[in-house]
Amino acid sequence: xxxxxxxxxxxxxxxxxxxxxxxxxxxxxxxxxxxxxxxxxxxxxxxxxxxxxxxxxxxxxxxxxxxxxxxxxxxxxxxxxxxxxxxxxxxxxxxxxxxxxxxxxxxxxxxxxxxxxxxxxxxxxxxxxxxxxxxxxxxxxxxxxxxxxxxxxxxxxxxxxxxxxxxxxxxxxxxxxxxxxxxxxxxxxxxxxxxxxxxxxxxxxxxxxxxxxxxxxxxxxxxxxxxxxxxxxxxxxxxxxxxxxxxxxxxxxxxxxxxxxxxxxxxxxxxxxxxxxxxxxxxxxxxxxxxxxxxxxxxxxxxxxxxxxxxxxxxxxxxxxxxxxxxxxxxxxxxxxxxxxxxxxxxxxxxxxxxxxxxxxxxxxxxxxxxxxxxxxxxxxxxxxxxxxxxxxxxxxxxxxxxxxxxxxxxxxxxxxxxxxxxxxxxxxxxxxxxxxxxxxxxxxxxxxxxxxxxxxxxxxxxxxxxx
Amino acid sequence: xxxxxxxxxxxxxxxxxxxxxxxxxxxxxxxxxxxxxxxxxxxxxxxxxxxxxxxxxxxxxxxxxxxxxxxxxxxxxxxxxxxxxxxxx
Amino acid sequence: xxxxxxxxxxxxxxxxxxxxxxxxxxxxxxxxxxxxxxxxxxxxxxxxxxxxxxxxxxxxxxxxxxxxxxxxxxxxxxxxxxxxxxxxxxxxxxxxxxxxxxxxxxxxxxxxxxxxxxxxxxxxxxxxxxxxxxxxxxxxxxxxxxxxxxxxxxxxxxxxxxxxxxxxxxxxxxxxxxxxxxxxxxxxxxxxxxxxxxxxxxxxxxxxxxxxxxxxxxxxxxxxxxxxxxxxxxxxxxxxxxxxxxxxxxxxxxxxxxxxxxxxxxxxxxxxxxxxxxxxxxxxxxxxxx
Numbered sequence: 001x002x003x004x005x006x007x008x009x010x011x012x013x014x015x016x017x018x019x020x021x022x023x024x025x026x027x028x029x030x031x032x033x034x035x036x037x038x039x040x041x042x043x044x045x046x047x048x049x050x051x052x053x054x055x056x057x058x059x060x061x062x063x064x065x066x067x068x069x070x071x072x073x074x075x076x077x078x079x080x081x082x083x084x085x086x087x088x089x090x091x092x093x094x095x096x097x098x099x100x101x102x103x104x105x106x107x108x109x110x111x112x113x114x115x116x117x118x119x120x121x122x123x124x125x126x127x128x129x130x131x132x133x134x135x136x137x138x139x140x141x142x143x144x145x146x147x148x149x150x151x152x153x154x155x156x157x158x159x160x161x162x163x164x165x166x167x168x169x170x171x172x173x174x175x176x177x178x179x180x181x182x183x184x185x186x187x188x189x190x191x192x193x194x195x196x197x198x199x200x201x202x203x204x205x206x207x208x209x210x211x212x213x214x215x216x217x218x219x220x221x222x223x224x225x226x227x228x229x230x231x232x233x234x235x236x237x238x239x240x241x242x243x244x245x246x247x248x249x250x251x252x253x254x255x256x257x258x259x260x261x262x263x264x265x266x267x268x269x270x271x272x273x274x275x276x277x278x279x280x281x282x283x284x285x286x287x288x289x290x291x292x293x294x295x296x297x298x299x300x301x302x303x304x305x306x307x308x309x310x311x312x313x314x315x316x317x318x319x320x321x322x323x324x325x326x327x328x329x330x331x332x333x334x335x336x337x338x339x340x341x342x343x344x345x346x347x348x349x350x351x352x353x354x355x356x357x358x359x360x361x362x363x364x365x366x367x368x369x370x371x372x373x374x375x376x377x378x379x380x381x382x383x384x385x386x387x388x389x390x391x392x393x394x395x396x397x398x399x400x401x402x403x404x405x406x407x408x409x410x411x412x413x414x415x416x417x418x419x420x421x422x423x424x425x426x427x428x429x430x431x432x433x434x435x436x437x438x439x440x441x442x443x444x445x446x447x448x449x450x451x452x453x454x455x456x457x458x459x460x461x462x463x464x465x466x467x468x
Numbered sequence: 469x470x471x472x473x474x475x476x477x478x479x480x481x482x483x484x485x486x487x488x489x490x491x492x493x494x495x496x497x498x499x500x501x502x503x504x505x506x507x508x509x510x511x512x513x514x515x516x517x518x519x520x521x522x523x524x525x526x527x528x529x530x531x532x533x534x535x536x537x538x539x540x541x542x543x544x545x546x547x548x549x550x551x552x553x554x555x556x557x
Numbered sequence: 558x559x560x561x562x563x564x565x566x567x568x569x570x571x572x573x574x575x576x577x578x579x580x581x582x583x584x585x586x587x588x589x590x591x592x593x594x595x596x597x598x599x600x601x602x603x604x605x606x607x608x609x610x611x612x613x614x615x616x617x618x619x620x621x622x623x624x625x626x627x628x629x630x631x632x633x634x635x636x637x638x639x640x641x642x643x644x645x646x647x648x649x650x651x652x653x654x655x656x657x658x659x660x661x662x663x664x665x666x667x668x669x670x671x672x673x674x675x676x677x678x679x680x681x682x683x684x685x686x687x688x689x690x691x692x693x694x695x696x697x698x699x700x701x702x703x704x705x706x707x708x709x710x711x712x713x714x715x716x717x718x719x720x721x722x723x724x725x726x727x728x729x730x731x732x733x734x735x736x737x738x739x740x741x742x743x744x745x746x747x748x749x750x751x752x753x754x755x756x757x758x759x760x761x762x763x764x765x766x767x768x769x770x771x772x773x774x775x776x777x778x779x780x781x782x783x784x785x786x787x788x789x790x791x792x793x794x795x796x797x798x799x800x801x802x803x804x805x806x807x808x809x810x811x812x813x814x815x816x817x818x819x820x821x822x823x824x825x826x827x828x829x830x831x832x833x834x835x836x837x838x839x840x841x842x843x844x845x846x847x
Contacts, residue, residue, distance in 0.1 A: 478599070484570045
């Protein structure tokens with residue numbers, strides 16, 4: 001017996017995919033993904049339309065989706081992140097139905113509690129056998145962890161595994177077991193390795209970002225949280241990554257043994273594991289080849305599902321154990337609400353990803369950002385879109401001062417005692433306004449183009465159409 | 469001050485702007501390209517006019533390619549370009 | 558505090574906008590070598606506007622103007638002096654006459670603009686063999702003189718030898734300059750470390766300068782600021798010792814002793830003076846009670 005079919009087209013027929021259904025994709029192949037485009041092209045060719053896509057993230061390479069949206073093949077989108085090429089068109093109103101934005105924790109929660117439903121899951125797997133035991137750890141298109149595919153595999157009515165590396169049954173050391181797979185398809189390439197494991201991002205040289213990173217680490221030291229058992233997560237670019245590098249130096253110097261580290265896993269975090277700064281890595285997603293190599297070979301580098309990572313509906317999840325998380329923002333307002341969905345012109349260019357989840361779970365959630373970016377103030381009176389509520393954000397670090405959420409008097413006292421440059425967020429706002437001059441925030445249109453659904457299922461904000 | 473020739477000031481670097489000034493007989497004509505046009509377009513044009521006025525330039529074609537420059541930089545580059553454009557060789 | 562002075566190219570708005578947050582005690586807005594001749598006007602107007610609008614916080618503002626041999630220096634002064642920078646840095650200064658000519662022009666411009674005469678200080682760049690020879694004369698040439706600053710790149714060209722990391726070739730210039738500065742009662746800045754990536758070498762070089770008596774060191778990269786600040790800041794041990802000096806003096810007063818000793822050494826005037834300096838610097842850097 002074999003679940004192997006000859007082509008994606010055949011698999012689509014076999015699943016019984018019809019107009020109006022929902023299909024799903026994970027984003028582990030990132031900007032090198034071919035799967036979503038191949039499947040959507042095949043769906044369009046088969047004359048199927050009015051499809052809703054439920055994808056963990058939409059990347060730049062998914063620009064062909066715009067044409068499918070225009071032609072009515074795709075009429076709905078549920079996701080945790082949308083990159084600019086598609087985001088801009090959503091903002092211009094290309095879909096009649098509002099997009100549903102969730103978080104990396106909220107998406108599996110809603111799949112498991114039945115609030116959202118997948119008819120057919122298409123799971124790109126770098127290696128699979130013909131019964132659907134599959135993994136991301138090996139193969140020419142290896143991507144490491146397949147965290148965002150686990151829940152889809154479990155709950156979708158039909159599951160199609162798409163691989164470019166078919167191995168004899170049974171694949172051992174699999175991530176997703178055969179019990180969930182309906183069909184397996186082999187294609188020439190599921191993605192471009194150059195885009196999948198885009199190489200370790202270099203640590204920024206920008207002196208302002210480095211200063212912010214240093215201040216962030218000073219905050220961590222002053223908070224009293226940096227001791228044995230420390231659990232940490234950070235982003236993969238700019239000041240966030242630089243902060244990880246400074247933190248490593250501090251942890252090594254002071255012989256601090258952290259417990260686990262999370263994030264989009266990069267070679268830098270793998271270095272921290274190997275240097276003894278942490279006991280383990282909990283990995284829902286790998287960003288580079290070093291991370292892929294590590295998850296393949298090191299038992300203390302553990303793959304986890306999206307639900308285990310961040311689902312508030314799970315019996316427990318990893319974000320709740322975090323001591324500190326370092327995050328970014330496109331905007332933050334006087335109530336510490338953070339926007340990571342839209343840019344200064346109101347166009348969708350992102351999404352929560354794990355932002356809200358980690359901020360909610362961590363003992364100290366820090367936003368690191370320059371005060372002003374290309375004349376746009378990052379601290380504003382009111383954010384255009386609330387991605388993460390201010391009640392879960394504790395500290396804002398900029399190159400011109402550190403603001404602490406008034407609800408955290410404990411941190412405020414500790415930072416002051418450590419001689420850190422603490423100011424109020426109002427003062428940072430005034431400084432930003434002084435620097436940028438006569439600022440007129442953009443006015444948005446009337447029509448709702450996206451709903452922002454918080455990890456607990458409530459709609460915390462809407463995103464409106466951009467008036468071009 | 470009379471604009472007698474073309475002149476350029478500034479660069480295309482982030483936080484800077486490129487200003488191109490050319491002679492004109494029809495008052496101040498300001499063309500603005502900016503990633504923050506919606507937020508600062510009015511403010512930028514106002515600053516350009518004020519700088520031109522302070523130099524008593526009544527006729528000029530001023531073209532600006534902005535890369536998120538602050539007001540003091542915009543005024544500086546416009547002033548530089550206007551002075552260069554009015555300078556006898 | 559004068560531990561670090563960081564060079565910022567005068568024609569670069571991105572760097573000018575964030576100059577004051579990079580951690581150096583002083584920033585040098587450079588109208589000279591960092592700016593090509595065809596952009597001197599552009600840089601001058603940009604720096605003038607930056608001084609006027611950017612509200613630099615927490616650091617000393619130094620403007621490096623063009624050489625008195627160029628046609629630019631008077632316009633440089635006329636543009637920036639009315640905005641009350643803390644210091645003007647002239648280059649290739651070889652003798653006292655240069656300083657006096659510059660200081661006179663500064664006074665003239667200050668008076669014309671209704672500014673407090675003598676307010677803006679001078680830190681000249683000594684980068685010629687003649688300048689090193691005349692270091693003391695330069696240091697005493699005008700009440701505006703705040704420090705001497707060594708420029709080893711041009712100096713070694715003048716010496717006709719190679720500039721090396723070990724710095725043996727500039728040893729005489731280094732010691733002569735700091736000696737002259739101290740003899741005149743002003744500060745001394747060491748030459749910048751030019752290998753941006755070699756941070757170990759930078760630290761060694763800064764430690765050498767400190768051991769020779771320098772107040773601080775110029776830096777050409779933001780990456781060098783923290784290391785040099787650290788070197789020229791009083792250490793915990795320095796601060797502790799300084800405290801003990803004053804405690805010992807108090808104790809001596811109470812017991813009616815004429816001479817006081819600490820850790821087996823007599824506490825004489827130079828030790829007290831050094832201790833006082835350390836506590837003053839500590840206060841300036843760390844705030845609070847010292």
